[in-house]
Amino acid sequence: xxxxxxxxxxxxxxxxxxxxxxxxxxxxxxxxxxxxxxxxxxxxxxxxxxxxxxxxxxxxxxxxxxxxxxxxxxxxxxxxxxxxxxxxxxxxxxxxxxxxxxxxxxxxxxxxxxxxxxxxxxxxxxxxxxxxxxxxxxxxxxxxxxxxxxxxxxxxxxxxxxxxxxxxxxxxxxxx
Ligand SMILES: [Fe+2]
Numbered sequence: 001x002x003x004x005x006x007x008x009x010x011x012x013x014x015x016x017x018x019x020x021x022x023x024x025x026x027x028x029x030x031x032x033x034x035x036x037x038x039x040x041x042x043x044x045x046x047x048x049x050x051x052x053x054x055x056x057x058x059x060x061x062x063x064x065x066x067x068x069x070x071x072x073x074x075x076x077x078x079x080x081x082x083x084x085x086x087x088x089x090x091x092x093x094x095x096x097x098x099x100x101x102x103x104x105x106x107x108x109x110x111x112x113x114x115x116x117x118x119x120x121x122x123x124x125x126x127x128x129x130x131x132x133x134x135x136x137x138x139x140x141x142x143x144x145x146x147x148x149x150x151x152x153x154x155x156x157x158x159x160x161x162x163x164x165x166x167x168x169x170x171x172x173x174x175x176x
Pocket of ligand 1 (some may be wrong): 079080081131135
């Protein structure tokens with residue numbers, strides 16, 4: 001087990017077909033993130049059904065999906081997600097952006113100081129993401145686009161640790 005597993009986990013051997021992604025043209029702004037929900041028919045029919053892992057996952061823990069765009073020279077500063085315990089992110093494109101985690105940045109004795117861990121996102125790969133450890137995104141150049149898979153279950157119903165264990169112990173045993 002990697003020491004980074006508590007922050008994020010690359011789901012190996014699962015590739016998504018980006019040609020099956022059809023986002024709505026209308027977006028809404030959430031704290032500087034521009035969110036484009038998926039078009040449901042395409043999402044259900046092609047994106048999930050073409051992918052063994054996503055089909056398995058959606059049966060166990062139903063999810064929805066959106067493209068999230070971030071403009072250059074912007075940050076999404078240190079936070080824990082209000083609702084989500086865990087999500088799955090796929091970095092689709094970026095030029096110079098950084099996703100960081102910190103264990104102690106919200107520790108009052110440390111104030112705003114803390115150790116940081118850089119997430120080395122590989123494009124087009126699925127990453128389980130721990131939304132309950134403080135994290136931040138800095139985008140220095142170009143538009144940054146991620147696909148974010150968000151579960152219907154909130155942080156009280158589905159934790160990062162539980163889903164990580166399920167994926168490691170159950171998904172790998174399924175023939176695919
Ligand atoms: Fe977040």
